[in-house]
Amino acid sequence: MASLSDIAEAAGMSVGFFREAGIMDVLRKARDGKWAPDRVAQEIRNSDWYQSTAESERQNLLLKHQDPAEFQARRESVRAEVFRVSRETGLGWGIEDGALHKAADMALLNNWSETQIRNHLAGLGSVEQRMKKGKALTGDAGAAEAMVRQLSQDFGIDISDSFRRTMVSNMAHGKWDENYARNYFAGKARNKYRALADDIDRGMTVREAAEPYTNAMAQLLEINPAEADLNDPLIKKAITSRDGLMDMQEFETRVRNDERWMRTKNAQDDFMSAGREILQLFGQIA
Structure with a gap:
């Protein structure tokens, strides 16, 4: 009587293949019934294993034992x-x-x-668990986290830590992309900054649309324009008014009335100039 190994090899397979596939009964029946190789192949195709296993898995299992x-x-x-x-x-x-x-x-x-x-x-x-523990993210997850933070800043929209984690996780997993995240923040900003809705619809961020105010504030307070936060009370008041955008002259006046302006060189120069004019008025200096 032929051995199980001989029968398996005649069918172009190995005993290990039959064993791992869980169809050793086919091999034993082939030995006892003296099946030809084509009958063995047919019985394999009729087995529950073959019917319930994907083609790629079957081929890889066969390759594992053949080569x-x-x-x-x-x-x-x-x-x-x-x-x-x-x-x-x-x-x-x-x-x-x-x-x-x-x-x-x-x-x-x-x-x-x-x-x-x-x-x-x-x-x-779990990207979310890593974020909860304050651990730095790397790769696509890290890029997604940086992108979400930047979009939040650029559109002047704050989100909860919980939703931030969810958004970053979904982007890292490929469920959401940059356009989805951008559209989310743009939609929220459109409602919050209604005077800038048309600019947002044209693809601008709130920071881009509010540049006249952030630049004016930066110049007057002698700071980097990037430090002019959209959530700063002065900026926020200028771009969220129900009556539309604040007049620039009024905005600059409000900035000069802010205590931060008092500490600038601009303010000191203005005070010195005003003092000189008063002294000149009273004839104290030429």
Whole structure:
């Protein structure tokens, strides 16, 4: 009687393949019934394992036992890809190497795309948990966090820490993109800064639309324009009035009445000039 190994090899497979697929009963029946190789192949196709297993997984399992060296080369390649995605997206935080290796094996057997790898890693690690613990994000997750903070500043819209974490996580996982985030902030800003709604609809950020005010404030207070915060009471008052944008002359007057202006060289020069005019008026100086 032919051995199980002989029957498996005649069918172009190995005993290991039948064992790992859980269809050793097919091999035993083939031995007992003295099946020809084509009958063995047909019975494999009729098995529950074959019917319930994806083509890519079947082919990879077959390759694993027919050409172990080629299978291992592919395995290492997919592992490298999983580790790359984990590193570059920042989704692998807190995931042990063993879990990443297991994820790579699943990716290989199921022929996963990068998006599918991302989604799987998202279920293993947690961008939100890392943010809660105050840990720095890296890769795409870090870029997403920086982008959300910048959009929040540029549109003058504050969001809760909880929603910030959700937004960053969804962007890192590929569920939301930059356009989605930008449209979210633009929509909120359109309602908050109604006098700038047309500018926002044209694709401008609130910071860009409010530049005449931030630049004037920066010049008068002798600060960098980037330091002129949209949530500064003076700026906020100028661009959120129900009656429209504040007149620039009125805005500059309000800035000069702010205590911060009193500490500037502009203010000191104005005071000295005013004092000189008074002395001249009373004939104290020429």
